[in-house]
Amino acid sequence: MNGFEFFVLYRLPYLAVPFYLIMLSVRIWVWMRFYNPALKLLPRARGSVYGVWKQQYRPTIHIFPGSRSQSTEWKRAIKGLVFFAGLYKRDKILWLGSWSLHLGLLLIIVAHVRVILPPDLDPICLYIALIGSGLMTVSGSYLLLRRIIVQRVREITDFRDYLAEIILLSFSATAFLVVLDGGVSSETLRHYVSGLSTGTAAVIEVPHIFFWHMLAAQLLLIAIPFSHLLHLGGIFLSREFLGTSDTFAGEFGSGFSGLEDGQDEKP
Amino acid sequence: MEKPDKTVREKKYIPSGLAGTYMRRIAESDPFVREIQDEPSALRLYMDTCTKCGVCAQECPVYYGQPDKRMHPVERSRQVLRLYKKYTTFWGRFWNAIFPKPDFEDNNAELFAERMYECLTCRRCAAFCPVGIDHSVISRVGRSLVDLMGLTPPSLAQGTHNSFETGNLEGASAEAFLDAIQFIEEELKEETGRDISIPLDREGAEIFFLPPSGDVLVYAENLMGMAKIFHAIGADWTMSSRAFDGSNFGFTTGNNFSMKYENKHYIDACEKLGCKLMVMGECGHAYRVMKFMASEGRWWGALPFEITSGFEYTAQLIRTGKLKLDPGKNPDVVTYHDACQFAAGCGIVEEPREILKAACADYREMPDGGYTQWCCGGGGGLSALRSVRAFRMEVSGKKKAEQMRETDAKIVSTSCLQCRTQLKEIARHHKMPLKITGVHEMINNAIVLE
Ligand code: SF4
Ligand code: SF4
Numbered sequence: 001m002n003g004f005e006f007f008v009l010y011r012l013p014y015l016a017v018p019f020y021l022i023m024l025s026v027r028i029w030v031w032m033r034f035y036n037p038a039l040k041l042l043p044r045a046r047g048s049v050y051g052v053w054k055q056q057y058r059p060t061i062h063i064f065p066g067s068r069s070q071s072t073e074w075k076r077a078i079k080g081l082v083f084f085a086g087l088y089k090r091d092k093i094l095w096l097g098s099w100s101l102h103l104g105l106l107l108i109i110v111a112h113v114r115v116i117l118p119p120d121l122d123p124i125c126l127y128i129a130l131i132g133s134g135l136m137t138v139s140g141s142y143l144l145l146r147r148i149i150v151q152r153v154r155e156i157t158d159f160r161d162y163l164a165e166i167i168l169l170s171f172s173a174t175a176f177l178v179v180l181d182g183g184v185s186s187e188t189l190r191h192y193v194s195g196l197s198t199g200t201a202a203v204i205e206v207p208h209i210f211f212w213h214m215l216a217a218q219l220l221l222i223a224i225p226f227s228h229l230l231h232l233g234g235i236f237l238s239r240e241f242l243g244t245s246d247t248f249a250g251e252f253g254s255g256f257s258g259l260e261d262g263q264d265e266k267p
Numbered sequence: 268m269e270k271p272d273k274t275v276r277e278k279k280y281i282p283s284g285l286a287g288t289y290m291r292r293i294a295e296s297d298p299f300v301r302e303i304q305d306e307p308s309a310l311r312l313y314m315d316t317c318t319k320c321g322v323c324a325q326e327c328p329v330y331y332g333q334p335d336k337r338m339h340p341v342e343r344s345r346q347v348l349r350l351y352k353k354y355t356t357f358w359g360r361f362w363n364a365i366f367p368k369p370d371f372e373d374n375n376a377e378l379f380a381e382r383m384y385e386c387l388t389c390r391r392c393a394a395f396c397p398v399g400i401d402h403s404v405i406s407r408v409g410r411s412l413v414d415l416m417g418l419t420p421p422s423l424a425q426g427t428h429n430s431f432e433t434g435n436l437e438g439a440s441a442e443a444f445l446d447a448i449q450f451i452e453e454e455l456k457e458e459t460g461r462d463i464s465i466p467l468d469r470e471g472a473e474i475f476f477l478p479p480s481g482d483v484l485v486y487a488e489n490l491m492g493m494a495k496i497f498h499a500i501g502a503d504w505t506m507s508s509r510a511f512d513g514s515n516f517g518f519t520t521g522n523n524f525s526m527k528y529e530n531k532h533y534i535d536a537c538e539k540l541g542c543k544l545m546v547m548g549e550c551g552h553a554y555r556v557m558k559f560m561a562s563e564g565r566w567w568g569a570l571p572f573e574i575t576s577g578f579e580y581t582a583q584l585i586r587t588g589k590l591k592l593d594p595g596k597n598p599d600v601v602t603y604h605d606a607c608q609f610a611a612g613c614g615i616v617e618e619p620r621e622i623l624k625a626a627c628a629d630y631r632e633m634p635d636g637g638y639t640q641w642c643c644g645g646g647g648g649l650s651a652l653r654s655v656r657a658f659r660m661e662v663s664g665k666k667k668a669e670q671m672r673e674t675d676a677k678i679v680s681t682s683c684l685q686c687r688t689q690l691k692e693i694a695r696h697h698k699m700p701l702k703i704t705g706v707h708e709m710i711n712n713a714i715v716l717e
Contacts, residue, residue: 027315087397090322098320098397152334153321156341161319234315235398 001203008215010203013196016218023225027233081235097146101139107132108175114186115193126183129175136172144169164227167219174213181207287354289412310351313344313405316398323392323402328642329385332662340392343382344405346372350412380418383409384655387646387663388519389607394639406647410521419520423648427516430529435480435512444483444511451487455494459716463498465490468540469505475537475572476504478548480512481684488704489549492711496581499716500589504546510536513553514684519648530561537572545574549705551608551615551683558613577707578609578618578682585625591715597627599702601709602676604633604667604690605640606683614638619682619706626713633679634670641666643681645689659689660696668697678702680709 001009079085084102088095111129114121144165147153178184184206192204224230323340324330330338337343350370352359371379386406393401413419419427429438439447448465455463466472474497482489497504510532517526530553537545547554558574561567584590603623609615616637624630635641644664649655660668671679671693679694679701681687687703694701 031311031315084397087322090395090397091325094320094322147319150321152324152330152339153319155324155336155339156319156321156345228317228319231316231318231398234312 005211008211008218009192010196012215012218016221020221020224024233027225027230031234031236094146097139097142100135101143104132104134104136104139104172108136108172112189115189117186119186122183122186125186126179129183130179133172133175133179137169137176140165140169140172160223160227164220164223164229167216167223168229171213171216171220174209174216177209178207178213181209184210287350289415290351290354310348310405310408312398313400314348314352317341317400318398320397323396323400326391326395326639327402328387328389328391328644328666329663331641332644332665337382338385338662340386340402343386343409344400344402346379346382347405347409347412351408376416376418379409380413380416383413383521384420384647384649384652385658385663387607387642387644387649389642389646390611391607391639391642394611403647407521410519411523412521414520414522419522420648420652420654422651422653423516423520426651427520427522427525427529430512430514430516430532431525434510434532436514436516437480437484437512439480439484441508444480444508447483447487448506451483451491451494454487455491458491459495461498461716463494465494466505467508470539471541472503472505473543474502474504475533475540475542475545476506476548476577477510477513477533477537477545477553478506478577479514479550479553479684481514482548482705483511486684486687486705486708488708488711489706492705492707492709492714493546493548493577493581495711495714495716496584496590496707499591499714500584505540505542507533507536507540513547513557514550515552515556516648518552518556526556527561527566530556531567533557534561534567534570538570543572545572546580547574547576549577549606549682549684549707551606551612554615555608555612576609576613576615576618578615578622581707581710582618582621585621590625590710591717592626592710592713593715594626594628594713596713597678597709598629599627599677600629600631600675601627601678601680602631602633602674603636603706604643604679604681604686605636605638606681606686607640607642607646609682610638610640615682619680622706623680623709626709627678631674631676633674641670643667643686643689644693645685648685650685650689650692656692660693664689664693668693668699671699671701672697676701678704678709680704680706682706 084095084099087098107128111125111132114125117125144162147157147162147165188204188206192206195204220229224232319341321341324334324338327338327340330340332338349368353363353368353370354360370376383406386402388403388406390401390403393399393403410419414424425438426436429436432438433440435444445467448467452463452465455461476493476497478490478493496502513533515526515529517523517529533545533553534557545557547557554576558576562570562574581590585592601623603619605611605616605619609619620630633640642663643650644659644662644667649659649663652659667690671690677700679690681690681703682705684705687705690701690703693699694703
């Protein structure tokens with residue numbers, strides 16, 4: 001193991017993870033000051049955060065009037081968030097690429113849970129990781145290609161966006177290769193993570209490609225707050241999230257539905 | 268674009284720091300600015316959530332007409348966002364302190380103004396953006412800056428100015444209004460043989476009717492249709508001789524102050540007359556501001572009257588069988604163009620269709636009608652600008668011209684005066700033998716008075 005590999009595996013995490021957490025916390029703090037429809041899904045609160053909540057409950061101007069009952073809002077938020085139903089209605093190919101990319105990412109994250117699972121679940125987790133990283137690599141390649149080829153997308157893409165997508169693609173491709181290479185056992189992973197969390201560089205035996213995967217993963221954490229990948233969290237700012245607009249849930253509604261409930265009144 | 272006329276407004280380039288002050292005011296969630304359109308959220312949302320997928324451009328009528336970078340919604344909004352970032356975010360201020368940049372690209376405020384008026388504020392992008400970014404809100408913030416600089420196109424600035432001074436866009440005097448009303452009453456008498464009056468300033472009337480002044484002074488058929496409806500059901504209604512223009516140019520020009528106070532005119536008039544229901548005419552801007560901003564946003568507190576649009580009112584009468592209509596009076600094929608502010612702004616989609624289906628013998632849908640209609644190309648006040656006529660005909664109105672050609676309709680009915688002007692010009696420019704009408708104009712033809 002050379003010095004750079006050592007740095008990436010045993011030192012960089014101490015920079016990348018806190019950096020990501022701090023940057024994201026700052027964003028969340030900023031987002032809280034704005035109208036944030038996601039907060040409206042939660043019950044009203046009193047006490048120290050009351051000021052923030054109160055701001056969220058001010059009268060709102062709706063984009064497209066739609067049903068505003070709490071249960072409909074939940075249903076729409078889930079439909080939009082889990083299935084990207086709105087995008088599905090607009091552009092099916094883009095939806096397929098985008099949805100499978102996010103699904104792949106989710107599967108990769110789920111597969112990492114094996115750090116806390118018994119070793120006999122390893123094969124299943126590796127299988128999940130293989131599918132996830134494969135999906136993500138294929139769809140990520142499509143999205144990157146689309147970005148380069150389609151004029152209206154290329155026109156608004158800058159250097160940072162390309163960089164972020166290339167890092168994302170490297171992350172999934174290296175994850176795929178790690179699994180193809182036989183993967184890393186959950187025991188080794190546990191050893192590695194506990195070593196990092198206790199501050200001791202517990203050196204582990206891992207395939208060479210694992211180093212590249214770790215490099216890509218950490219670069220990704222650093223890149224997220226500065227690129228369009230930030231929509232990961234920013235989406236909660238969208239009032240489409242609540243289904244105050246019919247569009248996010250992919251339902252364009254069927255006319256003016258009345259404005260009876262007092263959901264948006266100040267408390 | 269037209270150069271601003273000094274007689275309308277003193278031309279003042281944005282004094283250094285003003286862009287910053289305005290942007291900070293937005294960022295600080297100033298209640299006045301905030302409650303208008305969630306502007307700070309829209310800007311933040313764009314900054315933190317845009318996935319740069321390009322869907323908005325695919326759906327934007329302007330980009331459709333001229334698919335290049337300048338017309339890209341994201342690119343246009345970026346012009347406003349760079350100011351927002353520069354003045355309100357930590358990193359923006361940090362980098363600007365080290366490498367100061369001009370406020371506008373190429374340091375050209377006129378170019379910035381021109382670009383803000385290349386968005387039709389139609390919200391089609393918002394309907395299709397997977398994360399719901401509304402470029403119309405961002406363009407409107409840009410227009411506010413343009414207005415602060417005194418660079419608002421003169422005809423729009425003049426309209427806003429008139430609304431302020433006289434309570435109506437045209438700057439018409441109360442006498443001119445009274446003359447027009449008298450003329451319309453005579454027309455009604457001649458046509459129907461009945462005394463259909465248009466009551467003015469009647470205190471204690473139940474309904475306050477508020478059409479855009481164009482429906483009184485230019486296209487009277489809509490008002491005639493409405494007067495016949497009120498006559499047919501024996502409604503207790505009135506108009507005001509002071510506040511007779513239900514339109515809102517402050518909304519269009521980004522002048523928040525004007526938008527709010529133009530709206531106050533009608534509220535005061537309705538309150539003073541003690542009416543219980545305000546029925547608004549065929550102007551989507553005014554209705555959106557009144558219903559979804561002033562009323563829901565409680566600009567002037569809880570209002571002592573209900574607000575509805577003429578479409579909702581008439582459709583309800585048709586549903587309950589209170590109006591007798593003879594569709595044979597409108598025998599030609601009719602289609603409907605959804606005005607952006609009514610459809611995408613207020614969700615009024617079904618009602619005009621119900622009316623037209625009841626009043627016309629052969630109604631056909633325009634492709635993509637409804638919430639996700641294509642703008643006529645004259646939205647956001649553009650149809651009032653002669654100077655951008657070529658842009659309206661060949662770029663922003665290109666898609667609508669194609670759609671109009673696709674339908675077999677002889678008549679295109681629409682719910683907004685601005686659309687009406689633009690569609691007329693499109694039909695003439697592209698040599699299409701089409702008649703453009705208002706929705707209540709079709710009722711005016713079809714209603715049977717007993
Ligand atoms: S559609 Fe929305 S997310 Fe996609 S580029 Fe346009 S503004 Fe950004
Ligand atoms: S509001 Fe209309 S014209 Fe403006 S960017 Fe969106 S789609 Fe284009």
